[in-house]
Amino acid sequence: MTQSEKLFERARRHVPGGVHSNTRFQAPRPTYFARAEGAHLWDVDGTRYLDCTMGNGSVMLGHARAEVDEAVAGAVRAGLTTGVETEAAVLAAERLAAIIPGFGQVRFANTGTEALMHALAIARHHTGRERVAKPEGGYHGWFDPLWVSTWPSADQLGPAERPAAPPSSAGLSATAAGTVVLPFNDVEAGERLLREHADELAAVVVEPVLIDIGYIPATPEYLRRLREVTAELGIVLIFDELLTGFRIAPGGARETYGITPDLTTYGKALANGYPIAAVEGRPELLAATDPSAGGPVGWVGTYNGHGSAVAATAATLPLLADGTAQQYLDKLGGLLRDGFAELSARHGIPAVLAGAGGHFQPYFLPRAATGYRSAMATDARRYAILHETARAHGILLPAKPLLHAALSTAHTEADIERIVAAADVAFTAMKASA
Ligand SMILES: Cc1ncc(COP(=O)(O)O)c(C=O)c1O
Structure with missing residues (x-):
């Protein structure tokens, strides 16, 4: 039994679902975390993740700044x-x-x-x-x-x-x-x-x-x-x-x-x-x-x-205040967008990465969404493959297809390359399961 599994068993005795915000519950059980620094989170089992959730977007300057x-x-x-x-x-x-x-x-x-x-x-x-x-x-x-x-x-x-x-x-x-x-x-x-x-x-x-x-x-x-x-x-x-x-x-x-x-x-x-x-x-x-x-x-x-x-x-x-943080995040976002565009073209899978200021969202759609109705047409199955593959590569993305991922100024260009490399594996898996 992992430490997260043990904590879940303890937590659910007193706490419905073992979580204090429902979006943190992910079947079959939530993960419990021990510490965070910069762009990374460590769970209670010692696994390190590149965090692309960043406190629901709030931790713009990195954890423990x-x-x-x-x-x-x-x-x-x-x-x-x-x-x-x-x-x-x-x-x-x-x-x-x-x-x-x-x-x-x-x-x-x-x-x-x-x-x-x-x-x-x-x-x-x-x-x-x-x-x-x-x-x-x-x-x-x-x-x-x-x-x-x-x-x-x-x-x-x-x-x-x-x-x-x-x-x-x-x-x-x-x-x-x-x-x-x-x-x-x-x-x-x-x-x-x-x-x-x-x-x-x-x-x-x-x-x-x-x-x-x-x-x-x-x-x-x-x-x-x-x-x-x-x-x-x-x-x-x-x-x-x-x-x-x-x-x-x-x-x-x-x-x-x-x-x-x-x-x-x-x-x-x-x-x-x-x-x-x-x-x-x-x-x-x-x-x-x-x-x-x-x-x-x-x-x-x-x-x-x-x-x-x-x-x-x-x-x-x-x-x-001076815009440097925002410019840096836009630069990282641009690299991620280019990476997804290349993957989408090479794998022949419609995908648009939307975002700015470090927020980003991969939509599995032929073109950018303009409202809720067009966004909800995103291919949830493809997003699930991306989410699972990223997690297997030690990258945390939001679990649901219509949420929002976030970077921080502690993320690096090498981190973006890691995300794109994991997404490449995910796109290959999407094609195989089409
Ligand atoms: C746009 C927006 N408004 C309001 C809220 C509610 O904020 P809080 O979770 O601090 O109550 C959120 C939180 O996710 C949000 O994203």
Whole structure:
């Protein structure tokens, strides 16, 4: 019995499925890890993996990045856990202000889900409206009303121009049924739905690149029109930059697209994997949460501005600010893309590697996906062969075909060659099993 098998037996006695986030469960059992450094993870049986999951994309600077961990160690030495304000929290906000174009004001929370809950409360208060719109297939955390139409199955989709809003989990409240699901990248159909529901919609939440289903950028026209129409209809536009943030440009998608939303949520790469998230936005919107001015929208949380998380944030942001990290990741991504294109042509297997900023997704499709419906046509069997073969070569990729893989600045060109070499073996196996 391996150590992972033993831990699974112990864990499942007390923990459903033996995991604390369902995406970590992979049949027949999850792997348990002992340590991480740079681009590598070691499991409890001593196997070393080249990590291409990187904390669901959050560990952009590599595991155990010295500058970040030293700052966290400093907070620990100072004895700071939580429940008080600190200079590090001030510094973290200042450093975020310095990196985000058109920065307004910010408040910290702990997770992306929480940040989006706060953002929706601000939007509801501001508009006096209740409902929320989001793109088909987008993931914005595990709460209602946003945990709707995330990885829907084909029979749940509904009409392309008026997608259904299937809940992604049991146990959501009735508010989930009120979510308006927008067809991603369809300017006219999206605008029609927004106009139809204008009087009820508090907010539109959009990930400018759908990364939780791989890597599907919004067209500039789609985002531009979304900005114009939401402004005209008085709907709060929220960019969810949990994954685009700091990776696709230092200032995230709003820098890439040159579009400023009303509110933005950040997390993940913000603190290189330490638990913190943020809501940034127009000062007149954030003012609703200001306790010194009697703002009516509550903002509380035991762990908000936690000592280790704000120290990690203040240490991480300067390392992301000048664009060097993003350029390096794009260079690695370009090599990977070229490698996959060559394999696809040589093996005669349709495949497109999409990505930027170290996020990447191999789609087994003849051309790049433009929305959830085209992405879900990816050949899941081929992806499973790639995933299994990579794992046999000591490379960890996400287990599902519609998630997202990630590199970090600790990955090297030699690592990319290793991934392409393993993919070559996988493509050969795909042909053999066709
Ligand atoms: C785009 C996006 N939004 C929101 C979330 C939710 O963040 P968290 O897992 O920190 O609650 C995630 C997490 O995967 C995400 O990728």
